[in-house]
Amino acid sequence: MREFGLGINPAMDKHRMINDVTAFERQTGLHLSLGAKHGLYPKPGLSRKKGRYHVDIFIDAEKIFVDDEVIFEGGEFCGG
Numbered sequence: 001m002r003e004f005g006l007g008i009n010p011a012m013d014k015h016r017m018i019n020d021v022t023a024f025e026r027q028t029g030l031h032l033s034l035g036a037k038h039g040l041y042p043k044p045g046l047s048r049k050k051g052r053y054h055v056d057i058f059i060d061a062e063k064i065f066v067d068d069e070v071i072f073e074g075g076e077f078c079g080g
Contacts, residue, residue, distance in 0.1 A: 002054070003033040006064070006072070013075055014060060028075055030059040 005025055012018055012027040025031050035053040064072035071078055 001032060001034055002036070003031070005031040005033075006077070007031055008077055010076070024056065024058065027058065028077075029072070030061055030064055032057040032059065 003025075007025060007027045007029055009026040010028055012023065013029065014027070018024065018027070034055045034057065061072070062074060063070055
């Protein structure tokens with residue numbers, strides 16, 4: 001796993017889709033990525049060829065827990 005991210009932008013969720021591929025990670029909810037860094041965003045020292053093995057996954061979850069505490073429920077983050 002390359003990334004484990006929690007999007008917190010309430011203006012973007014599964015009901016308000018966006019077209020900008022760079023903004024999907026900011027959608028409210030859980031996002032994971034597998035593989036190498038995107039070839040789309042080149043950086044010195046990172047091979048663009050390895051980036052072709054990158055997969056982004058967006059999880060449709062009603063609740064997300066850390067230990068026994070609910071940190072995300074029903075499309076909103078809990079706590080402060």
